[in-house]
Amino acid sequence: MxxxxxxxxxxxxxxxxxxxxxxxxxxxxxxxxxxxxxxxxxxxxxxxxxxxxxxxxxxxxxxxxxxxxxxxTKEQFNLVVAEVSSAYYQHFISCNQSDITKQVDLQLLQQVNTSFYMLRDNNIAGILAGNQDSHGELTLLVDYVIPKYRDYKLGDYYYNQHPHFLKEKGINVLRMDASDAEHQKYLQKMGFVPQQINGKQSYKKIL
Missing domain, CATH: 1.20.58 (Methane Monooxygenase Hydroxylase; Chain G, domain 1)
Structure with missing residues (x-):
């Protein structure tokens, strides 16, 4: 050289x-x-x-x-029901608003019927939120993880290795729209299957 x-x-x-x-x-x-x-x-x-x-x-x-x-390191994961109207939930949304609004309009987020805190070693690492129907299908509007924990471990744990956390909540199918290339890559890595619905790119995963 x-x-x-x-x-x-x-x-x-x-x-x-x-x-x-x-x-x-x-x-x-x-x-x-x-x-x-x-x-x-x-x-x-x-x-x-x-x-x-x-x-x-x-x-x-x-x-x-x-x-x-x-x-x-063996980490502990858990999924805890979150009340959308609670002060802490609103605080979490406010602190991470710039990232969360890339996935969903905040007004829609306030109207969801299902929301969870994703815990990692008893720390709130992110939220899952969407609308669950009577057949057990959850249409996710938000799958948000704070930067510190963006290593795919949370998604892999709940979606692939231990889907019982979601099944125990009556959820057997997950669906989510994604227009962002990085988000699409993440969903496919988590085992979601791409589908075209009404001209939109949607992703579905059966637990």
């Missing part, structure tokens, strides 16, 4: 570390930071700077350690 190539390699390392710091998900932050550190460490070796290489290899190891801790 020539001098210019090595310099651009260093810029790539810096950019990757910078991108990692913009991640709201702690797992994505750790992964991108790990990649950036490995590139930086290699860059340090290429330019003959052992301190740079050692420091970044050490940070990369720290990232691996914390990723390992995240994935090995």
């Amino acid at each position: 020539d001098v210019n190539g090595i310099e651009w390699y260093g810029y790539l390392a810096s950019l990757t570390v910078f991108i990692s710091l913009t991640m709201t998900s702690i797992i994505k932050l750790r992964i991108f930071n790990f990649i950036g550190c490995i590139i930086f460490a290699h860059y340090g070796l290429l330019v003959g700077s052992l301190p740079v290489a050692i420091a970044n290899f050490s940070i990369a190891f720290i990232n691996l350690y914390f990723l390992y801790q995240i994935y090995r």
Whole structure:
């Protein structure tokens, strides 16, 4: 690699570390930071700077350690009925309004007949809210998780590994519309099947 190539390699390392710091998900932050550190460490070796290489290899190891801790830790999950009119529920909506309104109009959210807090280690990690019919089909208007917990664990736990949490609430079918590409990707990852209904992209999952 020539001098210019090595310099651009260093810029790539810096950019990757910078991108990692913009991640709201702690797992994505750790992964991108790990990649950036490995590139930086290699860059340090290429330019003959052992301190740079050692420091970044050490940070990369720290990232691996914390990723390992995240994935090995046994967490507790629960689903608790939430009263839409309660002060805390309204507070949660208000604090996360900018994100939640990307999924649903707040006025519609106030009219739902079914709403749950998603708990993770007894912390409120997000909400599920929608309208449930007499046949046990829940049309979700909101499936919102705060940035700290956006690692797919909640959705995978409730939708795939332990659907009994929802079945115990009388729910056997989930349906949700999604126009946002990222949201569509998430729903498909959770096992929802895409369907076209009245020209809208809808997703359905049988529990």
